[in-house]
Amino acid sequence: MRPAGDHELIQIMDAALADSTARSGAWLACRPGCSQCCHGVFRMSMLDAERLREGLRMADAATADRIRQRVAQSIQELAFDFPGDPTTGILREDEDSLQAFEEFANEAACPVLDPATGTCDLYAHRPMTCRSFGPPVRVEEGGYGICELCFIGSPAEAVAAAELHLPPEDLEASLEAEAGGGTTIIAFALQGL
Numbered sequence: 001m002r003p004a005g006d007h008e009l010i011q012i013m014d015a016a017l018a019d020s021t022a023r024s025g026a027w028l029a030c031r032p033g034c035s036q037c038c039h040g041v042f043r044m045s046m047l048d049a050e051r052l053r054e055g056l057r058m059a060d061a062a063t064a065d066r067i068r069q070r071v072a073q074s075i076q077e078l079a080f081d082f083p084g085d086p087t088t089g090i091l092r093e094d095e096d097s098l099q100a101f102e103e104f105a106n107e108a109a110c111p112v113l114d115p116a117t118g119t120c121d122l123y124a125h126r127p128m129t130c131r132s133f134g135p136p137v138r139v140e141e142g143g144y145g146i147c148e149l150c151f152i153g154s155p156a157e158a159v160a161a162a163e164l165h166l167p168p169e170d171l172e173a174s175l176e177a178e179a180g181g182g183t184t185i186i187a188f189a190l191q192g193l
Contacts, residue, residue: 002050003178005171010051012167013131020135024162029149030134033118037133037147038110041078041186043091043101047172047179048127049189052112055125056193063121067190070111074187078105082188089188111187127186128172135164 021028056064075086083100084091091101109115112122120126136144136151136159144159151159 002054003047003175005175005178006047006051009167009171009175010131012171013128016165016167017131017135020162020164024135024150025158027151027154027158027162028134029152030147034149035113035118036149037130038113038118038120039107041105041108042127042129043183044127044129044185044189045176045179046182046184047176048129049089049184050179051125052122052127052186052189053193055122056190058125059121066114067112067121068193070113071187071190071193074108074111075191078108078185078187081105084184084188086188089184089191090182091184105185111190132164132166136160136162137164137166 021030056067059067079086081100081104083097083104091097110120112120112126114121120130134147134150136146139145144163146159151162
C-alpha cells in the first residue's frame with residue numbers, strides 16, 4: 001500500500017516537471033513515442049514499485065493483460081543474470097552485485113512500454129526516475145544530467161534556465177522508508193500480479 005504522502009510527492013514532482021518543460025521550450029525533445037529512455041533497467045524503490053502495482057491493478061483488463069505478458073517475457077529473459085533474488089525481485093547490495101548491475105540489461109525494453117505506440121501503459125504511476133528523465137537535473141558532480149536527445153546544441157544558459165527542481169530529498173526518503181527497504185526493477189516489481 002502506498003504511503004498517503006506519496007500523492008503529495010507526485011503532485012510536487014509533476015508540477016516541477018511541467019514547469020521545467022515550459023522553461024525548456026523546443027530544447028526538450030521528449031514527446032509521446034520517443035522511448036529511448038524506456039530501454040535499459042534502473043534501480044527503483046519499493047515506493048516506486050508499489051505505485052506501479054497500483055497502476056497495474058487499476059488498468060483496464062486488456063492493457064493489464066498486455067503488460068503481464070511483457071512482464072513475464074522480460075522476467076524470462078532477465079532472471080538468469082539478475083543480480084538479486086528473482087523470487088522476491090529485490091536487488092542485492094554487495095559490491096559484486098552492484099558491479100554486475102552496471103552491465104545488466106542495458107538494452108532491455110521496459111515491460112510497461114507499449115511497443116506499438118512507444119508510450120508508457122502506466123504513465124500516471126511511473127517511477128520517480130521516469131518522471132525526472134529528460135529535463136536538466138543537477139548532479140552531484142556539479143553539472144547537469146540530461147537526455148542525450150535533448151538540448152542538442154543549446155547554450156549552457158538554456159540548460160541552467162530549464163533545470164528541473166526536484167522535491168526535497170527528505171520527503172521522498174521518508175516515504176521510501178515507510179514503503180519498505182530494498183530496490184528492484186520494473187519487471188520484477190510487477191511479477192505475479
